Each structure stands twice: as C-alpha cells, then as structure tokens.
Amino acid sequence: MGRLFVIDLEGLVYSCKYCQTHFAVTNDIISKSxxxxxxxxxxxxxxxNVTVGEKEHRVMITGWHTVADIFCVSCGSLVGWKYEIAYDKSQKYKEGKFILERFKVLGPYGGGYDMNQNEPMTGSDDEE
Structure with a gap:
C-alpha cells in the first residue's frame, strides 16, 4: 500500500468517530433533515478523506437511487454514502452529494450522537 495523504480541514469540521480524520466543514452542509x-x-x-465503494441500486424513502457507500480513508469505517444517480426528477439535487451518518461521525464540537435516541451524547453541532 502506498503512502496515505490526509487532508486537514480548517474551521468547524465533522470527523471520523474512531480516528478523528476530517471529513467536511459545516459550511458544506446542504441539509440536516x-x-x-x-x-x-x-x-x-x-x-x-473518504474512499467510495461499489455503486448499487437502493430503494430509499424518496425512491430509487444509485448510491455508493463511503469509508474513512484512515481506518476504513463505513461513514455514509454518495448519491450517484437519483431517478426521481425532484431528487436530482442529491446527485454527486454525500451523506454522513451522525452516529458515525463527531460534530464540530467533538459531539457524537446516540444511535437509539438521536440526542447528542456530548456537545452539540448546533452551537455557534
């Protein structure tokens, strides 16, 4: 395996829950819904700082999509997915965008989320 290059982001970042590798900045959030x-x-x-897995078709709440799971480049943890194709016209805005599952990442203030309650375990990503 070759040398691993990891991009360090500046500002308020979301990072891997397991190894703290940076994934995204708060300014790049499109939706929290x-x-x-x-x-x-x-x-x-x-x-x-993610690798993109194989494309696959999935039925989601909003219809059929072609997506690819995304994994932390440092530790290999599954952290979300990338929308490749949205088949419904109203969902086309998702194409090329990424989902990060809050349970699998730390928020900009070091906070994680409880899988069962969807409540912050520590800190909050809504703080100013």
Missing part, C-alpha cells in the same frame, strides 16, 4: 438506519444523517456538498 436526512435519516438513516442509525438515526440522523446530514447531506454535504463536499466530503474529503
């Missing part, structure tokens, strides 16, 4: 099997999920315009 998404859900996944572990609770809340956020839609981001840009995400770094």
């Amino acid at each position: 998404f859900h996944c099997k572990h609770g809340r999920a956020y839609l981001f315009d840009n995400v770094v």
Whole structure:
C-alpha cells in the first residue's frame, strides 16, 4: 500500500468517530433533515478523506437511487454514502452529494450522537 495523504480541514469540521480524520466543514452542509438506519444523517456538498465503494441500486424513502457507500480513508469505517444517480426528477439535487451518518461521525464540537435516541451524547453541532 502506498503512502496515505490526509487532508486537514480548517474551521468547524465533522470527523471520523474512531480516528478523528476530517471529513467536511459545516459550511458544506446542504441539509440536516436526512435519516438513516442509525438515526440522523446530514447531506454535504463536499466530503474529503473518504474512499467510495461499489455503486448499487437502493430503494430509499424518496425512491430509487444509485448510491455508493463511503469509508474513512484512515481506518476504513463505513461513514455514509454518495448519491450517484437519483431517478426521481425532484431528487436530482442529491446527485454527486454525500451523506454522513451522525452516529458515525463527531460534530464540530467533538459531539457524537446516540444511535437509539438521536440526542447528542456530548456537545452539540448546533452551537455557534
């Protein structure tokens, strides 16, 4: 395996729950209204330090999508997915965007989320 290059972001960042590798900045959040099997999920315009898995078709609440799971480049943890294709016209805005599952990442103030209650375990990502 070659040398691993990791991008360090500046400002308020979301990072890997397990190894603290940076993924995204708060300014790249498009929506905090998404859900996944572990609770809340956020839609981001840009995400770094992830590898993209195989594309697959999934039926989601909003219809059929082609998505690819995304994994932390440092520790390999599954942290969300990337929308490749949205088949419903009203969902096209998701194409090329990323979902980070809140249970699997730390917020900008070091806070995580409880999988069962969707409540902050420590800190809050809504703080100013």
